[in-house]
Amino acid sequence: MRSDREPPLDDLLRAANRGDRRAYATFLGAATPIVRGIARSRGAGLGPETCEDIVQETLLAIHQKRQTWREDAPVRPWLYAIVRFKVVDAFRARGRRVHVSIDDFADVLPADAGPDPTERSDAERVISRLDPRSARIVRAIGQEGASIAELSATLEMTETAVRVALHRGLRKLAVLREGMIE
Amino acid sequence: MKTEQLIRAMAADTTPVRPAEAVLPLTLLAAVAFGALVFAVTMGVRPELAEVFLTAPVLLKQTFPIVMAVAALGAVVRLSRPEARLDGWTWALMLAPAMVVAAFWVTASTTPIADWPAAIMGETALDCFLSVSILGLLTLAGALWALRRGASTHPRLSGALAGLLSGSTAAAAFAVFCTEDNPMFWGVWYILGIGVVTGIGAIEGRRRLRW
Numbered sequence A: 001m002r003s004d005r006e007p008p009l010d011d012l013l014r015a016a017n018r019g020d021r022r023a024y025a026t027f028l029g030a031a032t033p034i035v036r037g038i039a040r041s042r043g044a045g046l047g048p049e050t051c052e053d054i055v056q057e058t059l060l061a062i063h064q065k066r067q068t069w070r071e072d073a074p075v076r077p078w079l080y081a082i083v084r085f086k087v088v089d090a091f092r093a094r095g096r097r098v099h100v101s102i103d104d105f106a107d108v109l110p111a112d113a114g115p116d117p118t119e120r121s122d123a124e125r126v127i128s129r130l131d132p133r134s135a136r137i138v139r140a141i142g143q144e145g146a147s148i149a150e151l152s153a154t155l156e157m158t159e160t161a162v163r164v165a166l167h168r169g170l171r172k173l174a175v176l177r178e179g180m181i182e
Numbered sequence B: 001m002k003t004e005q006l007i008r009a010m011a012a013d014t015t016p017v018r019p020a021e022a023v024l025p026l027t028l029l030a031a032v033a034f035g036a037l038v039f040a041v042t043m044g045v046r047p048e049l050a051e052v053f054l055t056a057p058v059l060l061k062q063t064f065p066i067v068m069a070v071a072a073l074g075a076v077v078r079l080s081r082p083e084a085r086l087d088g089w090t091w092a093l094m095l096a097p098a099m100v101v102a103a104f105w106v107t108a109s110t111t112p113i114a115d116w117p118a119a120i121m122g123e124t125a126l127d128c129f130l131s132v133s134i135l136g137l138l139t140l141a142g143a144l145w146a147l148r149r150g151a152s153t154h155p156r157l158s159g160a161l162a163g164l165l166s167g168s169t170a171a172a173a174f175a176v177f178c179t180e181d182n183p184m185f186w187g188v189w190y191i192l193g194i195g196v197v198t199g200i201g202a203i204e205g206r207r208r209l210r211w
Helices: A009-017 A023-043 A048-062 A075-094 A122-127 A131-145 A148-156 A159-182 B003-012 B019-040 B054-077 B091-109 B113-122 B125-147 B153-179 B183-208
Strands: none
Touching: A009 A023, A009 A075, A023 A048, A023 A075, A023 B003, A023 B125, A048 A075, A048 A122, A048 A159, A048 B003, A122 A131, A122 A159, A131 A148, A131 A159, A131 B003, A148 A159, A159 B003, B019 B054, B019 B125, B019 B153, B054 B091, B054 B153, B054 B183, B091 B183, B125 B153, B125 B183, B153 B183
16 A cells, blocks of 8 residues: 555645645545545445545545644544545435444555546536636646646736635535535 | 546645634634623623622532533534544533532522422523523524534534533623522523523534534
């Protein structure tokens, strides 16, 4: 597994909270297979797209709630508690009752995305419901790999304004995804 | 959008985060202070408070809601972390109810049963109940708003604790004004008022503290 080579998740998230985006991307990248493993093990029959939607909802929740991690506490119990809560919640919203216990995190194998890319996911539909500017910023950074500085130039906004629009866009995304399934 | 693309967008959002546990007590206390201020302006202080303050019933009436509020504050802040459990706070939460039960019991055992209804009803039962509930609900609105910053994985319990905090503070504020010192009076009506706010907190928490 990855954890042999990469720094521990605690260090990554601590660095991320101080603005290190590379550490944050690595942290989220390391959390994703764990979330996906749990979602897939519970979601037999739901299809890989729906499972991936659940993964994305959970990642957005981690992002929105990252300030609730206390830096002197181990990060895994915190992470697992969020994953457990969100995965159960996401299944409930889709009319399924699942049970996730903390022990499952030791048993379930982390899963890779697999060959089937989920372009046709909820995320795409939800992004199109953001205000046009936020939608454009989220897409440009996510899909085209644009930087804040580049966007600030092309959109004629200050870098701070781009950051704020991105931040609000992601927050709105989390709220919309929560609401649109029911 | 692929998951890796979503991750890239989230990683670019480097808005600094302030630890919820550092901010939450302050915002909750602000909500509580606001409620108490509304109260001080509308009701005021009973005139002879200084003279009677050090008598046992008054002291208890004044302290039990404060003890309750402190325990509820600690518990609700603790529970705002997704992985947290109440642990020792469960015991802290039982302290104030134990004080009330003891005060009620001691008074009741020295009061003839025929006098119980008068002792319990006092003269301002409805005022007391309504003031504690209404002031408590005002505070609860602020407390629930503040708690949205947290990430409780027990929204209903967190909502109830927010209600307990709000109701208890309301009771502590009302006690400064209220001239009925019989534990059989406040042991019933204060608790009822706090109970209503706690119950509504549980219902609202389930809805508003989801994330």
